[in-house]
Amino acid sequence: MSTDVGELARRTRAFIQEQVLPVERELIVAGRHMDDDVRVDLQRAAREAGVFGPLTPVELGGLGLDNAGLAEVLEAAGTSLIGPTAVNCAAPDDGNMHLLAAVCTREQAERHLHPLLRGETRSAIALTEPAPGAGSDPSMVRTAAARVSGGWVIDGAKHFITGAEGAAFTICIARTGDGGTTMFLVDQDNPGLRVGRRMPTLDHSAAGGHCEVTFADCFVPDEAVLGDVGAGLRYAQVRLAPSRLAFCMSWLGLAARAHEMAAAHITGRSSFGRPISEHGMAQAHVADNEIDIAAARALVRSVARVLDTDGLASSTARHGAAIAKTFVAEAVWRVLDRVVQLYGGLGICEDHLVARFLVEARGFRIYEGSSEVLRTSIARRVLRAHTTPAPAAPIAAAPASAAPTPVLESR
Amino acid sequence: MSTDVGELARRTRAFIQEQVLPVERELIVAGRHMDDDVRVDLQRAAREAGVFGPLTPVELGGLGLDNAGLAEVLEAAGTSLIGPTAVNCAAPDDGNMHLLAAVCTREQAERHLHPLLRGETRSAIALTEPAPGAGSDPSMVRTAAARVSGGWVIDGAKHFITGAEGAAFTICIARTGDGGTTMFLVDQDNPGLRVGRRMPTLDHSAAGGHCEVTFADCFVPDEAVLGDVGAGLRYAQVRLAPSRLAFCMSWLGLAARAHEMAAAHITGRSSFGRPISEHGMAQAHVADNEIDIAAARALVRSVARVLDTDGLASSTARHGAAIAKTFVAEAVWRVLDRVVQLYGGLGICEDHLVARFLVEARGFRIYEGSSEVLRTSIARRVLRAHTTPAPAAPIAAAPASAAPTPVLESR
């Protein structure tokens, strides 16, 4: 198996190199956003190259990898900003695949999950809201779903909804009374769901952008409820650890590529009478990048094994993924920043790509749990061990109200 | 005098607040670059507000400040990305004003310097070249000027030439035999000077962009020589210290504004049951920003006094300005980065401006001497004191070939 994964990773890397990088360059030079026409073409090529669908079960045409395998393959795919999309493993679809696989009914699977896994559709998940709604604190959700005959009516405003434009459906998280929240599967063509503007974020590589989405008098039938009523935030945990870790994998790939680019770049250039590659401060940047990447990779792979053995929503998985997300987001940022510095003036020119990489990566320290929010929750888990006798229970047994102030982090 | 400067700074700050910020927001939201029509309007308003021309002598309609005064006023102007341009003290014009004032003839002053000081024109300086030409190491200049009857013919390619599009003239630094370099004042409409494309840099606020410029069979008469033949790199030192320090002043203003914006932003928002302003990690960011800004301000002002007392090209000025540039560029970056983090998701949306500030600022750690190149030269000056008996002489007496490996840093 491990050999297979190594081979898949190499094949993925070659696919990105040959078929995705030229498209990426074209998009960046043109200042264009990633979009669905590009996605469809790339995914077709990925299928032909045998690298489509790292998370898609083999019987649905994918690679069917566990998280340990994904760590190698998604890092390879991540060597391009649009690589994860090309192999059908980009956010928020990857997390939604995990979530639906764990929670949805057979009918919901056929309608929503399988087309998603096959790359026929894209999806969105709508949690974050403008202030004073849910930002980094998901318990502040204000979008509300009211019980009506045969279903629910959802009202509320969401923003930063990745991939909303062009998605087939959106998983909407809404308050459903008594402090509980519930997840609803809302078809994108539901007349009560309106996708507003793409927000002018620094990154341009998410198919479907990051959108404002409004639910206005949006009726959904009972079959649209995902899992149990009132269990929304609990389910959100199922996707959180793998989603965070997947971001780490793909950004790590980009960092590793940029690191190689910078090493090659400075090898051929001179200043002050010596090749730049002989300047000690340049070497310090190269070494620090190598170190950051090695540490990030080891951490991601070790946490991936925890997810595989302990379960996606286990407390060890959540703790590990929070740690990995924080470390890797900061490490990737440091690497890309040093790469820009190694390029000098060319590093702030978008035609050398590394400027674009840095700008694209800026959000990674914020979305899916900012470094500050995550560190708060990491510290609380550590400190709790010194005050309470028992560790947090796994999700199945998780009581609705966990410890003192539950930190259920998200964007 | 000091009272006057304080008053001028307050007036400048108010001018920026009332008349420049609305224009800045418009440009950013529209994704537009700063351009000359905007510049002309803003400078007219600056004149009316009595804040035009910090470096322009009073008799030419300006404020006639020394560097100590400039530190306060340019920080105020810098609270907008386009503020320095609005008051006619943006790069590269400010450095060129210093350079011309120190070196040019009366005729050159009337033709080039005075219109520049009055804001009637803009200027450029052409030093940096594509590899293997002069990048961070100015001694690698390959653009060459050949002696011909009545003048010189310049040939070579330059890039990252700030403000070239729309400038009235460019100071071209070219090799002139025997290892010497010479500065030439080239009218922008000289048929041998071609302004190429604007380079797609991350920043958008420099009037005239950062351009590729080619000199091809470019004839200039003897009167176009600035100062002495062969003294080009020596003169470059005259503008280096004040130019670096001016960047520090204006970026410090932007950092201070962003810091205030972030403090206001988090004061009104809550998460996890408390105002964000009560979260310890948010407070750490706010405090670190306050500290970085205070240290940067104290350093800039103390070095400004050194420039005023010891002279722009003194070794103490050069050393101090290199120190300030390095510290302030890194500090400003840290501040803007923390501000983005304090804004959370909104911090990577360009409609909240702070995302744009971060992206605009990225070049500051590279241009006018990258942090690595500057630290090399700072260290060498420190270490030289432990090997040679006498400190470096001031510019007037500077021998053509200074110590072991002269580090004459630039972009």
Added chain:
Amino acid sequence: MSTDVGELARRTRAFIQEQVLPVERELIVAGRHMDDDVRVDLQRAAREAGVFGPLTPVELGGLGLDNAGLAEVLEAAGTSLIGPTAVNCAAPDDGNMHLLAAVCTREQAERHLHPLLRGETRSAIALTEPAPGAGSDPSMVRTAAARVSGGWVIDGAKHFITGAEGAAFTICIARTGDGGTTMFLVDQDNPGLRVGRRMPTLDHSAAGGHCEVTFADCFVPDEAVLGDVGAGLRYAQVRLAPSRLAFCMSWLGLAARAHEMAAAHITGRSSFGRPISEHGMAQAHVADNEIDIAAARALVRSVARVLDTDGLASSTARHGAAIAKTFVAEAVWRVLDRVVQLYGGLGICEDHLVARFLVEARGFRIYEGSSEVLRTSIARRVLRAHTTPAPAAPIAAAPASAAPTPVLESR
């Protein structure tokens, strides 16, 4: 005046170089602590060298400097760990001089302040207590003084009382009912005051060590009250800003000396075929040290001017001193740490002194307000400006209960 200060600083530096450094080396090599016999000898030499008493008024035999002057002279004295003691301006005496000068009666001045200023005595101040008493939060003082006929009886335990062993008197801060605290001048030979063990702290250079001190049934007469009953924490503010800033000045001196030592050290050594001074990573350390020192110096001097103009207990002085303390403590630590790294293996050998410097300096980021406590209070002052209309009032008018949670930082 400014010339005089420059001259005094040079003279102080020379005095340290010639007369204090040999004593310092002897103490360090022998693993001995600084003690009073050494202090008396050094202060006699300082008087002869004309550098005694930077804070001592001229009429009492000192230099009578303001904070701006002190910044230069105390930095010079601080080039030795025991230099501030040698010139009679070491903690806690310097802060106590400021406090007594501002608050004490004529009789108290004659009995306590003047001998202190003349170097005939040393003093202590007893605020911090073992948990759950006052640590970084002075409002948690548990030592209590009860009203009795003709005076007060103090009971409680203190620790980390710098200089207690051998001091002539201790300013004890005790709770005096109704939530107020009061300062008492307690003679060290008061039978109710017991100086316990010297605590085994990392630093060895404080005359009198850092001691445990117990007040048990300790009677003091009414004349022992310093200032008003109940105003203890308010008075503590008077000494806080100058005391913090004085630490910055003297540690800056040590950092500057270590920086010079390291530069000299690496200039004469080689590895990997080149002088270490030509290794880029060594140069990075040297440059970063030069930058940190320059920024720290500029900041300290600018805040010193604020203390001189706005008053020791003004809100601007307190804010500035908190900023300077935080920045300088961290910067000094970075400098000394890099110096150790530049020395390599020799850097962790105490016979090269720099190892000792690092260890001695570790406490500076903790005492007189840890970097964390100070950043909290800095942030609160910044953020308060965005919620309340008026800035904090100066000390004279300060209400007993300031804003939400007053941060009155100390060790």
Added chain:
Amino acid sequence: MSTDVGELARRTRAFIQEQVLPVERELIVAGRHMDDDVRVDLQRAAREAGVFGPLTPVELGGLGLDNAGLAEVLEAAGTSLIGPTAVNCAAPDDGNMHLLAAVCTREQAERHLHPLLRGETRSAIALTEPAPGAGSDPSMVRTAAARVSGGWVIDGAKHFITGAEGAAFTICIARTGDGGTTMFLVDQDNPGLRVGRRMPTLDHSAAGGHCEVTFADCFVPDEAVLGDVGAGLRYAQVRLAPSRLAFCMSWLGLAARAHEMAAAHITGRSSFGRPISEHGMAQAHVADNEIDIAAARALVRSVARVLDTDGLASSTARHGAAIAKTFVAEAVWRVLDRVVQLYGGLGICEDHLVARFLVEARGFRIYEGSSEVLRTSIARRVLRAHTTPAPAAPIAAAPASAAPTPVLESR
């Protein structure tokens, strides 16, 4: 097997907790150095507890672990400063075991290696020399061995020779003509070997200290040559990777223990109206420690597997160990530094141990390759891939003179 290792690690941790920590505390409080009487007692206890000899083959009474197993067990042993010695796996013995196992003859094994593995003796390795000899650059060795009848005569001065006092033998690295170096096994009672003073280093936990050692007219017979004449620096590579990694393992253990101590410490204390464990800046320290430890652990374990699969002297092992050493040394330092900060004033008191931990750890960023030297060699390996076609060959085939400037790092 993996279960066994987990069980061994738990047993080791318990042994340390119960039998080693009390001894450690006694040594620290008394200011005593680790010494052989203590070592012998502890090793006897370790044998009884079944945790003796992680590297000692089972047939010699040890645990016979590979590097992957060692990573878990030595981290457990490292929770005490003297834990690695207690289980007979402290530097330099662990590295010497690897070296001798790979290179020595059957006779040398019986005489030197087996007693070492059984804990009957200690050993030393003498590479580093006072300037201008071998410091961080082993190619600068000046100690020379001259061919004489029946053997060699060694002359030269070494310093920082860990464990020299009380060792049974020293592996001396000396120049043997033609630029080659050779390793010699020198009995400690050889009259030509003199152990000088223990150097006054910051750490006190190495049995036998760090000593000055002189070889004067020191005759050794031919049988004392370790491996081939001229191959000394090549053999040094055999011990380098496992030795560096072993340091990482044990220091990681100490960092993890200190992290737990700090978390427990702040849980029970309050300031400013809240438990310190609720202060955001304290939480940031706790989280950063948790993250640093997790990343360090993942990296160490992944590199340990590389050593096991690729060989101790493979280029991947050397690269990986250099990366791990640099990252872990810096991470451990950050952790211990934050722990001190979390303890506040108590953190700089040696009776709370964490002050001592910080001081002890300072050398780790310097010995066995300073962070700067290692980063240079890491960068060169990365950059070489961009200039030369083939990667470095494994040790067996390594030519005497490798690439441009071979960086063969050591202390």
